[in-house]
Amino acid sequence: MNIFVCVKQVPDTETKVIPNGDATFIETSSIKWIMNPYDEFAVEQALLVKAANADSTVTVVRVGGVKDTESLRTAMAMGADDSILVEAEDNLDSYSTAKALKGAIEKSGKTADLILCGKQAIDDDCLQVPQILATMLELPSVSVVVGFEQSGDTITAKREVEGGAIEIYELKTPCVLAANKGLNTPRYASLPGIMKAKRKPMQQLSLGDVGVTPDDRRVVYSGFTLPPEKPAGKTFDAMDEATQAGVVAEVVGLLRTEAKII
Amino acid sequence: MANILIFSELNKGSIKPVTLEILGKLNGQNAEIAVFGDLADEQVKVLAENGAAKVHKLKGDKVDQYSPEGYANALHSFISTQSYDYVFTGATSMAKDLFPRLATKFDAGMASDCVNFLFEGDTFSGTRPLFAGKCLAKVNLQGPKPHFVTVRPNALGMPDSATAGAGAASDANVEVGEIRAAIKEIIASASEKLDLTEANIIVSGGRAMKSEENFSIINQMADVIGATVGASRAAVDSGFAKPSMQVGQTGKTVAPSLYIACGISGAIQHLAGMRTSKVIVAINTDPDAPIFTKADYGIVGDLFKIVPIMTEEFKKILS
Numbered sequence: 001m002n003i004f005v006c007v008k009q010v011p012d013t014e015t016k017v018i019p020n021g022d023a024t025f026i027e028t029s030s031i032k033w034i035m036n037p038y039d040e041f042a043v044e045q046a047l048l049v050k051a052a053n054a055d056s057t058v059t060v061v062r063v064g065g066v067k068d069t070e071s072l073r074t075a076m077a078m079g080a081d082d083s084i085l086v087e088a089e090d091n092l093d094s095y096s097t098a099k100a101l102k103g104a105i106e107k108s109g110k111t112a113d114l115i116l117c118g119k120q121a122i123d124d125d126c127l128q129v130p131q132i133l134a135t136m137l138e139l140p141s142v143s144v145v146v147g148f149e150q151s152g153d154t155i156t157a158k159r160e161v162e163g164g165a166i167e168i169y170e171l172k173t174p175c176v177l178a179a180n181k182g183l184n185t186p187r188y189a190s191l192p193g194i195m196k197a198k199r200k201p202m203q204q205l206s207l208g209d210v211g212v213t214p215d216d217r218r219v220v221y222s223g224f225t226l227p228p229e230k231p232a233g234k235t236f237d238a239m240d241e242a243t244q245a246g247v248v249a250e251v252v253g254l255l256r257t258e259a260k261i262i
Numbered sequence: 263m264a265n266i267l268i269f270s271e272l273n274k275g276s277i278k279p280v281t282l283e284i285l286g287k288l289n290g291q292n293a294e295i296a297v298f299g300d301l302a303d304e305q306v307k308v309l310a311e312n313g314a315a316k317v318h319k320l321k322g323d324k325v326d327q328y329s330p331e332g333y334a335n336a337l338h339s340f341i342s343t344q345s346y347d348y349v350f351t352g353a354t355s356m357a358k359d360l361f362p363r364l365a366t367k368f369d370a371g372m373a374s375d376c377v378n379f380l381f382e383g384d385t386f387s388g389t390r391p392l393f394a395g396k397c398l399a400k401v402n403l404q405g406p407k408p409h410f411v412t413v414r415p416n417a418l419g420m421p422d423s424a425t426a427g428a429g430a431a432s433d434a435n436v437e438v439g440e441i442r443a444a445i446k447e448i449i450a451s452a453s454e455k456l457d458l459t460e461a462n463i464i465v466s467g468g469r470a471m472k473s474e475e476n477f478s479i480i481n482q483m484a485d486v487i488g489a490t491v492g493a494s495r496a497a498v499d500s501g502f503a504k505p506s507m508q509v510g511q512t513g514k515t516v517a518p519s520l521y522i523a524c525g526i527s528g529a530i531q532h533l534a535g536m537r538t539s540k541v542i543v544a545i546n547t548d549p550d551a552p553i554f555t556k557a558d559y560g561i562v563g564d565l566f567k568i569v570p571i572m573t574e575e576f577k578k579i580l581s
Contacts, residue, residue: 011393013511013512014529014530015393015396015530016396016530017392017393017396017397019397026393026397037512038512094362094372094374095366095371095405098366122393122394122511122512123392123393124392125374125375125391125392125393125515126372127358127362127374127375128362128372128374129362131330131360131362131363131366132365132366134363135334135362135363135366135367136366140330140331140442140443141330141443142443143359144355144358144359146505156446157443160355160506161355162354162355162451162456162457162459163451163453163456163457163506164451164452164504164506164507165448165450165451166448166449167328167445167447167448168445168446168448168449169443169444169445169446170443170444170446171442171443172442175442175443180505181498181505181508181512181513182504182505182506215405216405217404217405218371218372218404218405219371219372219373219401219402219403219404220401220402220403220404221392221399221400221401221402222399222400222402223399223400224392224397224398225397225398225399226396226398227395227396227397227398227537227538230537230542230558232555233542233554233557233558233559233560234558234559234560235549235554235557235561236559236560236561236562237549237562237563238561238562238563238567238568239547239563239564241567244563244567244568244571247561247568248561248568248572248575249575251543251559251572252572252575252576252579254559255543256579259520259540259541259558259559261463261519261540261541262487262520262576
């Protein structure tokens with residue numbers, strides 16, 4: 001099987017976000033970049049599928065800045081065979097990103113049997129790219145996938161919806177699946193894996209190479225601001241057992257009289 | 263005046279509350295509603311009172327159950343017969359899956375999960391959180407129309423008053439086309455409670471819960487006040503809670519009226535996911551825990567002592 005995994009490189013979750021000078025994005029100069037956490041589940045699933053299907057390859061595709069290519073190296077250290085990097089600004093919109101991924105997959109010369117993505121990137125939180133990509137490629141797809149079973153060309157995918165309910169889908173390859181936490185447990189890259197990854201091929205393309213132009217931008221951001229800080233709240237000490245009942249009664253009372261919530 | 267369609271998902275035959283939030287905010291525009299299947303007259307009346315000019319009931323084979331391709335095809339065919347500038351919906355599980363597909367059928371752009379918006383003339387301008395709410399940005403759309411927008415439930419709030427619309431209801435036939443990814447089975451959630459993203463009250467437990475069994479004290483409090491139960495990443499990664507319960511940058515971003523954090527220290531990625539909650543109560547033994555910087559009411563104390571007392575207090579005032 002020809003398996004493709006789409007990954008994004010995002011600021012680490014511990015990052016303190018600061019708007020940049022013209023407020024069109026965030027300050028990226030001192031950011032630690034990581035592979036989008038949901039994409040790790042997609043990489044792991046691709047490797048599991050590869051192991052279960054003889055003569056399979058896993059190609060990782062990323063659209064974004066080229067200063068740091070850590071996430072592609074990580075995916076290859078985990079076991080992916082090769083990678084494609086499409087150079088783009090870090091705040092490309094979902095439509096352009098999906099179109100670039102489509103272009104890169106088509107340009108690889110391989111026909112995709114399975115395309116895996118993370119369900120959403122934790123930077124812009126759009127939750128759009130996998131569904132746009134599937135629609136552009138006219139492939140069936142399931143998003144927010146927490147369970148995967150394969151039998152020949154039939155895939156059973158569990159999709160998590162509101163309140164933890166599960167929709168079970170059946171579909172045929174080729175298809176696009178978007179992984180959620182819970183799908184699997186991503187492996188750590190081994191030391192030999194990390195050494196090998198350095199020699200695995202990484203093809204670099206421009207947006208122009210994959211048919212994306214500035215006219216493809218659909219979403220424009222401006223005015224990045226930090227959310228207003230809340231005024232300091234009230235803190236009560238209830239470490240001492242004698243004060244606990246009184247403190248709790250006071251807080252519950254405040255929820256009714258001051259906050260008017262309960 | 264912009265021409266706008268609001269697609270409303272139905273929950274047991276009722277429109278989602280977020281539909282009324284959007285409708286209220288759109289007062290002054292020409293706003294129409296579309297639903298799949300039938301809608302009771304009283305529901306149509308509520309929509310009209312809140313400003314809906316028309317209510318379109320989309321009917322056809324296989325519209326009674328969601329399918330990504332089927333719903334995208336059906337809505338695409340209906341919208342293509344109209345001339346909408348914008349298509350809105352609430353950012354529910356279904357809409358998050360459906361709307362990017364639908365927008366792409368029009369080669370159009372989409373603004374996800376807006377928490378506010380306004381119209382400058384006929385042009386939409388939205389506000390949406392990025393980085394799980396660590397920052398906010400203005401979002402504008404360009405390219406082919408209609409443009410698509412999803413709105414986070416509970417963010418706009420219910421309208422105080424609205425100019426009523428005509429609310430003329432009519433049926434439209436739609437075709438779902440070929441469905442290659444179909445739902446074979448649905449496993450209902452064990453809980454009857456609202457999803458975290460829609461919940462009005464959330465009680466969350468963190469690493470200090472120490473075990474899955476200990477979540478029972480959280481569940482008891484949640485039952486008393488009608489809350490949905492959440493968890494921190496630490497609690498999920500330790501196996502105390504299911505991944506679907508996780509609040510934070512790698513889980514769900516929530517904005518309830520009341521958020522009670524029990525034994526959660528407040529990692530930056532957790533705070534990002536719950537900081538827009540209207541009122542935050544934090545219970546933690548560490549007076550320096552970052553969660554207290556976001557709390558309206560902080561209780562420095564042992565959650566295993568405090569939570570049961572609080573449950574009893576809630577029972578008292580709610581009885």
